[in-house]
Amino acid sequence: MAPLAKSGHLMHIRPRVSPVLADLLFGATALVYFAACCLFVAFLLGRISGVTWAARLVAIGVPLHAAQIVVSSLLLHVCPVQGIHFALSVASLLAAAVYVGVRTRYRIDVVGAFVAPLALTFLLASRLVVVTAQEVPRLRSVVLPFHVAANLLGVALFTLAFAAAVAYLVQERRLKQKRIEGMMQRLPPLDALDRAEHRFLVAGFPMLTIGIITGSLWAHEVEAGGAAEIARAAFSYVSWALFGLVLLLRAAVGWRGRRAAYGTIAGFGFAVLVLLLYLVRSVPAASVALGGGP
């Protein structure tokens, strides 16, 4: 089991959950996600005609994934988000859960082709990547739970918006090039992708805003000011500004479709940069924070 950030005061308590259960849940989740990925790939290659089963497998994977996170947390006596890799696993779980919840209504089944590999990757990373983390007492704060929760949900929603934007660009390009056959038949309608992308942005933007505000407060509290923190904060603000601009221009002057998709992808790119800074930093993570937290 991957060592994760451990709370010192819990170190002496013996695990009450069987490691075998955690292993079983991990294996089952990975297997289900992997099967879903295979079906999505087969669908994109035109080998199978529908993604219903692939989407169903993701739906099966979500509760397994959630159970795996809970059991692993209990086993290790850590908060699931107290380490960037574990936190990303939670974010990917949230993305998969939102996908399962809205895929039929938004007609974005194919977005699962991005969500399923993402969830599988972060599930594996949460277990296989070794991060020796220790809690840094000075980072404790009352705003931390809000900061982390908002950012995780924000990341999940922006991930879905990003996937919808990429699918939109592929579909739009095919329609412009008048290549009716093949991939175009397998992607959702153009307007459905544009609408879904917009809705994910609308839902994710408040989360990111909360993340920014709480992150700034937190940074102020703990007096963080290193170069990495400043860069992370800057990227977070740029990401926030880009998403905000996409939403504003869409409402004001009808920026939709391709331009909105490019804006969304750019905003997501900066969000990923923030996450990468967390991943590569030498100081162990205490949380995942897009909003400028240390």
Added chain:
Amino acid sequence: MTILLVGLSHKSAPVEVRERLSAGAEALPVVLSHLAAREELQEVMFLSTCNRVEVVALPRSRLDDAALRAIREELARHGGLERDADLAPYLYEKRGDEAVAHTFRVAASLDSMVLGEPQILGQVKTAYDAAVAAGALKGMLGRCISRAFAVAKRVRTETAIAAGTVSIASVAVDLARHIFGDLDHHAVLLLGAGEMAEAAAKSLSKGARAVRICNRSFERAAALAATMHASATPWDQLEQEMLQADVVVASTASRVPVVTQDVVRRVMKARKGRTLFFVDIAVPRNIEPAVHKLDNVFVYNVDDLEQEVARGLKARHGELAAAEAIVAEEVAQFLSWTRGLQVQPTVVALRTRAHAVLFGELERSLGGRLKHLPEGDRAALAQMLESSIGKLLHAPTTRLKARASDGEGDAGELASALRYLFDLAEIAPEPHDRAEPKGEDRGDGGESLPH
């Protein structure tokens, strides 16, 4: 006597070329009259649709090459081209059985962009009516086209080629679904109120939230709208209507684009970038091609639908084979009939000769030695001679026709021998110059054609 066909279609020429040669209701009689006036052509029909422009003709005796040249010249003239060579890369030429088979396939919608679509038969009938009205179809070619209608009917009733057929309109609906999903919440605007608009409106009115019909003649738009769940709108409201519409299907007969890039740019600004999908099924095109370059605007013309149609074609491959078999059978029967037609003048001349000789002798006898015979006996003698001629000539004429129908090479020699032996040259000219069957009934193929 060889039927000739010269033309171009969606398979041989892009829409840019086809729209130059297409002829609307006004231009069709003009082109036809030019063709009919050509000395090289004995019979001619001019067919012009969105997807093809074809001339099918019967040349005068032994003038096949000259006739083909004449057709090419007339097509180039109609297209405003200085040299008919400019058209050469796009034109196909067919002779004899190939021309007949092509005509049958076109009428049966086997050569259509949308396999099995029903509009083509109506368009061939329009071309046929125009040619008949112009006096340009009066013999074998007329019978060939009539037969094409019968073949089309057979194909439709004996195969499932048209079952579940995607019309151009339904392909447009399918494309619209790739963009908008369900059309329930989207409005459709039809530009034009012709036959194509009608077909599109019928497909679209089933799924769309609203269907508006905009036509230069408001009365015509209103008349079409009244037949379905649609409403008409004046032509000068076109730009306003495009603000509301999501799918615009254009099928007017205009020779110049009715929707330009500048107009659509204005419209898109007012729409705040909401996606707009144009389906341009008109030839010449109604929507300026540059419109497709604008953001969130998609323009598909008839050529763009080809891939979609090709996929439908695969799905109905089995039906296509059955339909092609019907066409092949009908072509064989028609050719057999036309070959029989080649010896028909000889048969008629032989009977005329026999009549002339025997009744001449009877006439002379009745004026001399048999002058005393009463009217009843004279009539009996005439009846006896008539019957004798029939019996005597039955075997040679039926065998000659059978040889010709079978396509045996010696039918011509036998006919020549008869003409020589019985000195028939004075009675009937060479077979190439005659061969005019009776009747031009449409659809049933005539009494002498087998079914």
